[in-house]
Amino acid sequence: MRSSRHPPALMLLGTGSNVGKSLIVAGLCRLFADRGLKVRPFKPQNMSNNAAATAQGEIGRAQALQARAARIAPHVDMNPVLLKPEGERGSQVILQGRVAGHLSSGDFSRRGDFLPKVLESFERLCDGADLVLVEGAGSPAETNLRARDIANLGFARAAGVPAVIIGDIDRGGVIASLIGTHAVLDADDRAMIRGFAINRFRGDVALFEPALATITRATGWPSLGVVPWFADAARLPAEDGLDLVRGATARGGALKIAVPVLPGIANFDDLDPLKLEPAVELVFVRPGTPLPGDAALVILPGSKTTLRDLARLRAEGWDIDILAHRRRGGHVLGLCGGYQMLGRTVRDPLGLEGPAGAAPGLGLLEIDTELTADKTVREVMVEHPGSGTAGRAYEIHLGRSEGPDRARAPFRVGERPEGARSADGKVVGTYLHGVLASDPLRRAWLGSLAGGPLAIGEAYEPAVEAALDALAAHLERHLDIARLLELARSRS
Known part of the structure; x- marks a missing residue:
């Protein structure tokens, strides 16, 4: 299912969950929106109990933040499949904003049944857009889920959207995670990934240059940048419960x-x-x-x-x-x-x-x-x-x-x-x-x-806006933005 007009689109994958995909997409949404582009965020499938209300129904909170970064109203088409975990039994399914039943933990392969609705939402979102930034979920290296995948390269190939992959150096093992992802993908999936970036780096980037060369030699993927740790991420809503205590106050208070x-x-x-x-x-x-x-x-x-x-x-x-x-x-x-x-x-x-x-x-x-x-x-x-x-x-x-x-x-x-x-x-x-x-x-x-x-602290909404502006500037300094836009324009 393809529209008659294919606006530029780029998918940001991760070597795993919680590597910073959501915030990087939000920062790029703000960056390109401030360049005058009509930017739309999109996440085919999200799994989160942090949801946002839109005029049409509910979506993942991260996509609402990305819409805000793009200076547009959130819409259910930005996150057509939202899985809300309900303990060990599975997840509630929100399909295009509305409750559509449940998936048991043993039934997750059925997620592929939602692909037509995912592509339908994507096509509507593309209409009138200058650029669509797509966020993956988890990791494309989960090859046991690949046959029915709608969240990562399954979507990228169905929609003809090129991808880049992000590794999180803060958690360790980033060289192995990128090279290992390349190793387990089949040739057609590998071909959809056009480059990689490193997130949450601390220290002297020059010391990591040999590692970038190692990754490129092993994968053929060029480096698109090394993004240093961004402390103001704590001012932005976290999507994952793993980040719950991020930014919590350790100081004494009245x-x-x-x-x-x-x-x-x-x-x-x-x-x-x-x-x-x-x-x-x-x-x-x-x-x-x-x-x-x-x-x-x-x-x-x-x-x-x-x-x-x-x-x-x-x-x-x-x-x-x-x-x-x-x-x-x-x-x-x-x-x-x-x-x-x-x-x-x-x-x-x-x-x-x-x-x-x-x-x-x-x-x-x-x-x-x-x-x-x-x-x-x-x-x-x-x-x-x-x-x-x-x-x-x-x-x-x-x-x-x-x-x-x-x-x-x-x-x-x-x-x-x-x-x-x-x-x-x-x-x-x-x-x-x-x-x-x-x-x-x-x-x-x-x-x-x-x-x-x-004592009065910062005003909340202006603080979120300032953090989004700072994040966009941070990414502009450390990512190859021209190359990212060029890749988005290469959409087949």
């Missing part, structure tokens, strides 16, 4: 906020704005570690598997820690799945997030939740009457929560009250994601927790 890290944690970029506040010490609490007793606030973030995470929270003893925190007068904030956990009961009668069942919640809010098949995905304008502030937010959730504490909803969306609040005001829950990105709302709320004004 306000300590504790976040228990559960297996199904989702939309954890909700917490990113807190990292920029100098008065906040953000502590991610790993399994096996108690919640700090001196925290002013505990945040239960979103979850893709609420009942499973609620059981894990109890297994870790964090429920006891949270109840003790409340007895000391501490505050608790629940976001989406975390909001559901704060109530009296959580029911999943249809088994939408795992085996059908129900469990008592933490009982900190007088609400009850039942998961239903209808999924809410929308962007909204939100008001916080308590501080007289407003901002943008989004919702991505299953189910409804009802009960007496809804009468004290902390937010309003239009005429609709949203969320719930305890009688003493110290426990708050909401389905809204992104509310902490509103600087006035976040600061008014943090000040209320601290009992007075706090």
